[in-house]
Amino acid sequence: MDSTSDEQATLAATVSQARAWHHLLAISLAVIGGVLGIGGAFIEELRAGGGIVIAFLAAPVIEEALKPTGIYIALIRWPHILRGQLYTAALTALAGLTFGVIESIVYVTVYVSDPPEWFVTYRFTVTLGVHAAASFLVGLGLNRGVIDWAR
Helix, strand or coil: CHHHHHHHHHHHHHHHHHHHHHHHHHHHHHHHHHHHHHHHHHHHHHHCCCHHHHHHHHHHHHHHHHCCHHHHHHHHHCHHHCCCHHHHHHHHHHHHHHHHHHHHHHHHHHHCCCCCHHHHHHHCCHHHHHHHHHHHHHHHCCCHHHHHHHC
8 A cells, every 4th residue: 555655646746846847837938938029029110110100000919929929839839838728828928027027128228218207117017017918818819729720
């Protein structure tokens, strides 16, 4: 009986460790995706020529498509780590939050010289919430079917 319970304990520990690694991989991919989304959005907006139309119409679409880059990678390479739609949406929200933090840092340090306190507060509260919420909504629709459709 002892050997059976030892084997079960070892198996449980192994499964628990694998799950922890899967969560770490999923979180890392989400954060990396948010970073890649910034680069991709910047390149795509430059390629499109900029201007007011890009800033208000195309940029949000480009950003929402690129922020979940890490989730796309997970769906292609390790779909089993995405344990459900809500989990996928939460990870996508993390990607959006990462994107928003980087974007806000760029706004308050590069785009606006000597930004007022209200602007810094706005950039690090409202816009982060909007990026996370918008990405969460996108994440609710991401699943293996999106990848299969794109192929």
